[in-house]
Amino acid sequence: MIAEKISEIARKERDSRARFGETFHVCLASGCLASNSDGLKHALEKEITDRGLSHNCRVKAVGCLGLCSDGPLVSTRSGALYKKVQPADAREIVDHIGREPVARLSRPRNIPFFSGQTKIVLENSGVIDPERIEDYIAADGYSALVHALQEMTPAQLIQEVTKSGLRGRGGAGYPTGLKWSTVAKATGTQKFVICNADEGDPGAFMDRSVLESDPHRVIEGMIIAAFAVGASEGFIYIRAEYPLATRRLQAAIPQAEQLGLLGANICGTPFSFRIQIRVGAGAYVCGEETALIASIEGKRGSPRPRPPYPAAEGLMGQPTLINNVETYANIPPIIRRGGAWYAGIGTATSKGTKVFSLTGQICHTGVVEVPMGISLREMVFGIGGGIRNGRNFKAVQTGGPSGGCIPAQFLDTPVEYESLAKLGSIMGSGGMVVMDESSCMVDVAKYFMDFCMHESCGKCIPCRVGTYQMHRILAAITNMSATPADLKMLEELCDLLKHTSLCGLGQSAPNPVLSTLEWFGDEYKVHIGDHKCPAGVCSQKRQGAEV
Amino acid sequence: MATHLVKSAPPNDDQRWKRVDATMRRTGQNSHSLIETLHTVQEAFGHLNASALRYVATALKVPLSHAYGVATFYHYFSLEPQAKHVCTVCTGTSCHIRGAGELFAAAQDALGESGRAQPNSHISLIGERCIGPCALGPVVVYDGKVTATENLETLKQRLREWIAE
Numbered sequence: 014m015i016a017e018k019i020s021e022i023a024r025k026e027r028d029s030r031a032r033f034g035e036t037f038h039v040c041l042a043s044g045c046l047a048s049n050s051d052g053l054k055h056a057l058e059k060e061i062t063d064r065g066l067s068h069n070c071r072v073k074a075v076g077c078l079g080l081c082s083d084g085p086l087v088s089t090r091s092g093a094l095y096k097k098v099q100p101a102d103a104r105e106i107v108d109h110i111g112r113e114p115v116a117r118l119s120r121p122r123n124i125p126f127f128s129g130q131t132k133i134v135l136e137n138s139g140v141i142d143p144e145r146i147e148d149y150i151a152a153d154g155y156s157a158l159v160h161a162l163q164e165m166t167p168a169q170l171i172q173e174v175t176k177s178g179l180r181g182r183g184g185a186g187y188p189t190g191l192k193w194s195t196v197a198k199a200t201g202t203q204k205f206v207i208c209n210a211d212e213g214d215p216g217a218f219m220d221r222s223v224l225e226s227d228p229h230r231v232i233e234g235m236i237i238a239a240f241a242v243g244a245s246e247g248f249i250y251i252r253a254e255y256p257l258a259t260r261r262l263q264a265a266i267p268q269a270e271q272l273g274l275l276g277a278n279i280c281g282t283p284f285s286f287r288i289q290i291r292v293g294a295g296a297y298v299c300g301e302e303t304a305l306i307a308s309i310e311g312k313r314g315s316p317r318p319r320p321p322y323p324a325a326e327g328l329m330g331q332p333t334l335i336n337n338v339e340t341y342a343n344i345p346p347i348i349r350r351g352g353a354w355y356a357g358i359g360t361a362t363s364k365g366t367k368v369f370s371l372t373g374q375i376c377h378t379g380v381v382e383v384p385m386g387i388s389l390r391e392m393v394f395g396i397g398g399g400i401r402n403g404r405n406f407k408a409v410q411t412g413g414p415s416g417g418c419i420p421a422q423f424l425d426t427p428v429e430y431e432s433l434a435k436l437g438s439i440m441g442s443g444g445m446v447v448m449d450e451s452s453c454m455v456d457v458a459k460y461f462m463d464f465c466m467h468e469s470c471g472k473c474i475p476c477r478v479g480t481y482q483m484h485r486i487l488a489a490i491t492n493m494s495a496t497p498a499d500l501k502m503l504e505e506l507c508d509l510l511k512h513t514s515l516c517g518l519g520q521s522a523p524n525p526v527l528s529t530l531e532w533f534g535d536e537y538k539v540h541i542g543d544h545k546c547p548a549g550v551c552s553q554k555r556q557g558a559e560v
Numbered sequence: 561m562a563t564h565l566v567k568s569a570p571p572n573d574d575q576r577w578k579r580v581d582a583t584m585r586r587t588g589q590n591s592h593s594l595i596e597t598l599h600t601v602q603e604a605f606g607h608l609n610a611s612a613l614r615y616v617a618t619a620l621k622v623p624l625s626h627a628y629g630v631a632t633f634y635h636y637f638s639l640e641p642q643a644k645h646v647c648t649v650c651t652g653t654s655c656h657i658r659g660a661g662e663l664f665a666a667a668q669d670a671l672g673e674s675g676r677a678q679p680n681s682h683i684s685l686i687g688e689r690c691i692g693p694c695a696l697g698p699v700v701v702y703d704g705k706v707t708a709t710e711n712l713e714t715l716k717q718r719l720r721e722w723i724a725e
Contacts, residue, residue, distance in 0.1 A: 046706070082695050213690075214690070215651075215690035216694050217694075291596065295635035296634050308595065310591070311591050312591075372654035373654055374658070378695035378696075452657050470633075
């Protein structure tokens with residue numbers, strides 16, 4: 014019955030789309046909104062209404078089109094892509110309906126930024142209206158859920174996810190199928206499913222983009238996960254800095270409930286599952302799963318030792334499944350198309366695709382999805398379009414404050430969990446910041462240490478005191494007042510934090526220092542020995558934001 | 561534990577307490593509701609003052625020290641009233657390597673050394689670690705309005721206008 018209802022909604026939606034000769038898709042995600050894309054949408058709508066074209070032409074709000082550096086972006090049903098469109102351009106764009114696109118605004122699509130991508134998680138981003146469940150359903154949305162509930166057992170679902178080879182997209186890369194089966198086997202009076210949307214790494218905004226562009230995909234993934242592990246309640250923990258993503262989720266949940274896809278007796282089966290949203294309050298450490306759980310329980314976000322892992326004792330002491338936004342977003346296509354299909358993409362140990370936020374000193378910045386195994390060179394010089402302003406590549410930073418800086422000699426390294434770890438960095442959640450020769454690597458290391466120092470929750474001493482001491486030494490190096498003994502102490506502290514901190518924040522805080530010491534050790538030596546900054550960053554009197 | 565015996569009533573008859581009460585009811589009226597409730601208080605009143613913390617702690621049956629601990633642990637909560645104008649410079653990685661540090665330093669110069677403006681000033685300066693539109697850095701938020709690829713000149717101009725108010 015629910016299956017018929019879903020296909021009826023999909024059919025109606027497709028019919029109504031077909032009625033319009035032309036549709037303008039205007040990006041209303043945070044990136045383009047910052048450049049007034051809502052003003053542009055109004056201007057286009059007004060132009061169409063004023064000319065009496067409303068019967069044949071419409072404007073649709075969509076999520077992220079990816080190439081944020083060219084925003085505000087507008088794509089048309091007839092195939093054009095317009096960049097940096099201002100409200101004043103609306104008249105000219107509407108003039109060109111049914112003709113060649115406006116040449117001066119056109120962004121050709123035949124560049125590696127678009128052709129180099131494989132879209133699974135982002136397949137609907139920039140295509141559907143994130144605030145309408147009908148649009149998601151017309152794009153095969155919720156068909157995986159209906160199929161899972163009506164045709165599959167929880168064990169079969171877990172088997173399919175295991176077969177896909179999907180690994181946690183939050184950064185650590187733990188096999189998703191294994192995590193699901195652990196929670197499924199655990200016993201408790203109640204089980205919980207949590208979506209970790211506390212995307213705190215500076216420079217990472219993939220999850221924001223997914224939630225703003227396609228919130229129902231994440232909700233569908235969570236419901237399927239809940240059915241597979243036997244959970245009845247779910248939470249989405251989202252950071253307070255993402256108000257638009259929060260609003261879109263708040264709108265999506267009642268839409269799904271109204272259609273019987275969420276709530277009591279989902280799709281007419283005995284399975285019931287509810288989702289609540291919990292908004293974070295600005296603490297980076299809450300991305301760590303035990304701290305996140307404490308925060309949902311209304312406490313300070315302090316991590317606790319593991320084991321017990323949340324799979325055994327999580328929220329309110331009950332078995333809890335925690336996955337990242339992108340992990341859940343991968344579930345509906347895996348169920349729809351099969352685990353074997355997903356496992357056919359990527360490399361031997363890293364399957365599928367990965368979404369990255371590609372930023373820094375490159376020509377094309379934005380959100381991209383690439384098959385695992387693509388080389389860093391392809392990311393930077395292909396998809397990213399190379400270094401801007403005619404400068405030279407220096408390093409690519411992955412994994413945020415837990416990751417490292419990878420130098421030019423390793424640009425041919427494939428992007429996968431193991432190979433990035435070998436270079437002293439990590440895959441991380443998907444932030445990729447490209448730096449050119451104008452960046453000082455010691456300054457970058459100090460920047461991340463400053464971040465960890467402020468975000469340390471203070472519970473364990475190695476992290477609370479160690480990050481402070483390491484930052485003090487890095488500040489001395491960038492002030493040209495450090496001695497070789499300081500450098501030795503810095504190395505010892507790296508080792509100490511790595512091995513004695515309580516949680517991932519402290520254990521990985523030395524990574525940016527270790528990787529820059531390893532690959533850019535000369536820069537440290539020149540700061541200390543010659544009192545010079547090769548990049549000319551640290552010679553400036555003011556050392557940037559110390560907040 | 562005397563606080564547990566006190567019957568909880570809002571500090572005054574301000575209608576905004578109804579929103580706070582509604583959040584507590586919706587989230588189970590127990591210690592788990594604390595962060596959600598503090599969010600509502602801050603949305604409604606702009607900050608968390610002592611009487612608000614005391615009321616929420618009593619109503620949710622948590623020690624005042626616990627409520628205070630949570631309110632001070634999370635950066636998002638403020639125990640001070642907000643200034644009339646807020647300038648937030650994003651200091652995330654992408655903005656950092658594209659010159660956010662210079663913007664922040666210039667704003668500090670314009671407003672005073674402490675990172676916030678002088679006491680009683682009508683302008684707050686905040687450095688925030690990544691607000692998300694990283695592809696468009698450096699990003700500065702003026703009273704909630706995000707400005708992409710900001711430069712020194714327009715930042716100084718905006719702050720001069722605010723200071724003159």
